[in-house]
């Protein structure tokens with residue numbers, strides 16, 4: 084009965100109608116989290132970037148292309164959410180002036196450059212917006228190649244979220260594109276390594292932690 088919004092996949096930032104700036108995210112981890120939450124009886128909305136991952140059954144899927152599209156879709160989806168899981172690999176920068184027509188090689192010559200401007204940090208925006216209310220529960224990801232836990236702790240604080248799912252994207256069998264993952268869950272209570280395995284299993288481990296954070300163990304009654 085809980086409402087969960089999951090974002091997944093890369094974003095594509097247009098250079099011109101034919102080309103984009105993007106990243107290696109496949110959307111598999113986010114789609115697996117959406118499917119796992121749906122299996123537990125949640126009402127799930129998946130905001131999915133350009134990805135060929137099969138859309139999970141029983142989940143409301145909203146397709147997005149760019150970081151700005153995702154920001155717009157989030158603004159609507161989060162209104163009634165109990166949990167937001169930001170597994171999308173949102174592009175940090177976008178071309179400053181996307182061309183309306185395809186750029187021609189003959190005009191660009193042997194060397195060219197694309198000016199990029201920063202995209203908004205959507206997760207940090209959600210963390211700020213929710214203020215002291217601490218609702219909805221906010222889960223972020225940290226894609227790292229070094230100092231994974233230290234960097235994840237920094238993101239937990241700077242983006243004001245409740246849980247960070249940290250993964251070393253340079254590790255074989257983890258991170259972008261592959262069907263398996265190995266993640267560490269970092270929250271205010273400390274960090275837990277989940278067993279390495281298929282993203283479908285890792286997703287259930289992440290949802291377990293979300294459930295625990297939503298429903299903290301009842302305090303022991305005083306005798």
Ligand code: CTP
Nearest residue numbers: 169170171173175203204205206223224225226
């Ligand atoms: N994120 C976001 N908006 C962005 C960039 C990232 O909402 N413009 C979110 C991602 O969905 C993820 C978290 O922030 O949940 C961390 O993303 P990550 O790529 O690991 O870190 P960045 O914030 O982009 O920082 P850096 O690339 O410097 O590590």
